[in-house]
Amino acid sequence: MKLDAYRTWDDERARRLIEAVAHLPGALLPVLHSLQDEFGYIDDAAIPLITDALNVSRAEVVGVIHFYHDFRTAPPGRHTLRVCRAESCQSMGSQALAAHIEERLGTPMESTTADGEFTLENVYCLGNCALSPAVMLDGRLYGRVTPERVDALLAPALTATGGAA
Numbered sequence: 001m002k003l004d005a006y007r008t009w010d011d012e013r014a015r016r017l018i019e020a021v022a023h024l025p026g027a028l029l030p031v032l033h034s035l036q037d038e039f040g041y042i043d044d045a046a047i048p049l050i051t052d053a054l055n056v057s058r059a060e061v062v063g064v065i066h067f068y069h070d071f072r073t074a075p076p077g078r079h080t081l082r083v084c085r086a087e088s089c090q091s092m093g094s095q096a097l098a099a100h101i102e103e104r105l106g107t108p109m110e111s112t113t114a115d116g117e118f119t120l121e122n123v124y125c126l127g128n129c130a131l132s133p134a135v136m137l138d139g140r141l142y143g144r145v146t147p148e149r150v151d152a153l154l155a156p157a158l159t160a161t162g163g164a165a
């Protein structure tokens with residue numbers, strides 16, 4: 001999802017989202033997903049709101065956030081590029097593909113470019129193994145991705161920001 005689709009962090013909005021799902025059994029995961037869907041990440045400021053609403057410890061909340069790879073603790077870039085690193089994609093060249101992307105964007109996997117345009121994330125199976133290697137750009141899935149194809153996928157955003165295409 002593009003960052004434009006996310007709201008800027010807002011304590012009051014976060015409190016309302018937490019209250020909306022706090023009654024669910026095992027509410028912690030739905031709460032965290034709801035916050036990330038809204039803001040693109042889970043701000044530190046969410047933790048006391050969650051501990052109060054769900055009567056759980058800070059350690060429990062932080063532990064769950066760090067256990068699940070999908071939760072972010074910092075705002076993502078305007079575009080999120082996920083590269084599958086699971087077995088099928090690895091066997092079809094995802095390591096070299098990731099290295100190409102890192103070089104192309106000048107930032108390592110699991111980071112955001114200095115201009116805030118791209119966040120690069122490793123994922124472990126996008127459910128597209130028959131078309132390995134797979135990537136997901138802003139929520140859209142692509143298969144049989146070569147370095148040339150990924151350059152073509154990135155080109156519109158790089159052109160728009162003046163990056164080298």
Ligand code: FES
Pocket residue numbers: 084085086087088089090124125126127128129132133134
């Ligand atoms: S291993 Fe990459 S999509 Fe399944």
